[in-house]
Amino acid sequence: MAPEFSKPLSSHPTPIPGVVLYDLPVHGDNRGWFKENWQREKMLALGLPDFGPVQNNISFNEKAGTTRGIHAEPWDKYISVATGRIFGAWVDLREGPSFGAVFTAELDPSQAIFIPRGVGNAFQTLEDNTAYSYLVNDHWSAGAQGQYTFLNLADEASGIDWPIPLEQAELSEKDRAHPRLADVVPMAPKKTLVLGADGQLGKALRAAFAGREHVEFAARSDFDLTDPAAYAGRNWKNYAAIINAAAYTAVDDAESPEGRKAAWAINVSAVTHLARVATENRITLVHVSSDYVFDGTAAEHPEDEPFSPLGVYGQTKAAGDAVVSAVPAHYIVRTSWVIGEGKNFVRTMASLAERGISPAVVNDQIGRLTFTEDLAAGIIHLLSSGAPYGVYNLTNDGDPASWADVAGRVYELTGHAAAAVTGVSTEEYFKDKQAAPRPKNSVLPLDKIKAAGFAPADAAERLSAYLGGPGAGNAAAAQDMGY
Structure with missing residues (x-):
């Protein structure tokens, strides 16, 4: 017929x-x-x-x-x-x-x-x-x-x-x-692999994915991103997504000869290995980016702004973004001022407040905090909703603030006077110190992630809830703002 x-x-x-x-x-x-x-x-x-x-x-x-x-x-x-x-x-x-x-x-x-x-x-x-x-x-x-x-x-x-x-x-x-x-034993879904699972974002992803049997977590000791042999030890056909929450984030150390090598090894060379694996096996690659890929001269930084990094850390993050952008199925999630479980600015300020210390804090760097629970939730939303691939800014919402503003609010929320915090310029703060250049303006507009159906929580509300949790005032001083 x-x-x-x-x-x-x-x-x-x-x-x-x-x-x-x-x-x-x-x-x-x-x-x-x-x-x-x-x-x-x-x-x-x-x-x-x-x-x-x-x-x-x-x-x-x-x-x-x-x-x-x-x-x-x-x-x-x-x-x-x-x-x-x-x-x-x-x-x-x-x-x-x-x-x-x-x-x-x-x-x-x-x-x-x-x-x-x-x-x-x-x-x-x-x-x-x-x-x-x-x-x-x-x-x-x-x-x-x-x-x-x-x-x-x-x-x-x-x-x-x-x-x-x-x-x-x-x-x-x-x-x-x-x-x-x-x-019949049902066929299990393909796996999701979370790299950098012991960092601030990695811990939030562990919590967000709790109970999902087909999500694997790998800390640095489990998967050395800089070792090519690590990539040969898995059957990548069984994976649907890789979330790269690992990065070299010691902003100041990256300016040293050894730090420069380490930053390029983790933020670029390792990312190149991941991009190759993802492309060859049709895996969705989620890569976390940074406001440091910009010089901070613009009032805000939309997703399509050309790169203009000031220091080595920002240069390596920009290079990593360029590599990931060539992967057919990718999400580059650009964030700033990350706060989660571990060393970070908020916990440092809370510790100083509890010890009666009056700090000098930079007041001419402007941005928004990003709490890792929202960063993790946004990443999961992109993967589960089938949002178009590409670059997405993802921070918490609300009015931008300076680091000094955030520090003052931390003092207030922990029962201390905001006036104990003295605002100083970046130039004054880093005078006679070995430090990497920082972007003055780190505000990332959130229109695109909101259009994709995800509404980040207000940063001020998250800060209040974060300091109400256990361990807010006893963390060691943070050395960088990494995730």
């Missing part, structure tokens, strides 16, 4: 999340027919994920009634019929609320279907000499079969109404032996 000719290219969602059925234009005459079976640009315009196919497989089936499945493989598939006709059945075998959802359809050469990783695929041929084609985004290997999830074709819970009864169909013994749905 000839396929239907001249249908417009169109897409149709199904009851299984991520499974999409496509009508394909087929052009035919007395000689036969022709179609564009896969056309990346047009398919992407319809919303098909840019899933990066690397291998094409064809299953030829001599007789009508040949039935294969139900197999869920650890890769995405674009399935079409080269010749003949099939009855297709797809069952969601992924861990999650849609587990067990079923979709069936007849396919001829004028249709195709996209099947995400973990969705079980099965078909029954309705004509002799049917060829079933798979375009997949990973190379098949014998070892990969251990990651398959299977379901019995006759599973009662799925209730698939096979056109040719299974007792009359041609099945393999392996397919007959697959488990029923009640006995």
Whole structure:
């Protein structure tokens, strides 16, 4: 039976999340027919994920009634019929609320279907000499079969109404032996790897991801970003996202010969390794950037402002951003004045206040605090919402303030007089000291992250809540403003 000719290219969602059925234009005459079976640009315009196919497989089936499945493989598939006709059945075998959802359809050469990783695929041929084609985004290997999830074709819970009864169909013994749905172990989602998991942001990400089994955390002792061998020790095909919360953040030390080497090694060379891994394995890379990529001369710094770093730390962060921007799936999250669990400015001021010390604090550097709980929440929002890839400013909201303003508020919130804080200029504060240059204005507008559906909390409210928590007044003095 000839396929239907001249249908417009169109897409149709199904009851299984991520499974999409496509009508394909087929052009035919007395000689036969022709179609564009896969056309990346047009398919992407319809919303098909840019899933990066690397291998094409064809299953030829001599007789009508040949039935294969139900197999869920650890890769995405674009399935079409080269010749003949099939009855297709797809069952969601992924861990999650849609587990067990079923979709069936007849396919001829004028249709195709996209099947995400973990969705079980099965078909029954309705004509002799049917060829079933798979375009997949990973190379098949014998070892990969251990990651398959299977379901019995006759599973009662799925209730698939096979056109040719299974007792009359041609099945393999392996397919007959697959488990029923009640006995299927769902396919786990791909993993998220958090690097720098013992830093201020890393600890906040640990808390935000608490209870999620498929998130891995790696501190410096677990994963040395500067060691190329560390990148060879994982099967990166099993990862969906990498969150790089690791960085060299000793702003002043970066100006020394040894510090310069260390900053470039961690902030640029290591990031280059991560970018290569992410690109080769189609992983989303989340990279945390800094206000230090700018010189601070503008009133505020939108995401598309050209780099103008003043010191080595800022130069390395700008270089790292440039590297990550070449990764197809990336989020660069630019932040400032990070406050979390560990050494930071707020805890230093609280400690000074408790000890009765009246500090001199810079009053001509303006910005907003960023509390790590909000930074972590914003990163998770970008990943979970499918926001467009790119650069996002992410700090807390509210009126910008100077470091001296923040210090005065810390004194007030801890029961001391704000007047104990003396404001001084950056030049005066660092006179006769070895220090890196700092941007005077670090205000990052938040319009883009808000448009993506995330509203950061007010910095003043977060500061008050932060100082009401345990341990606010007993931290050692902070050496830098890193995350």
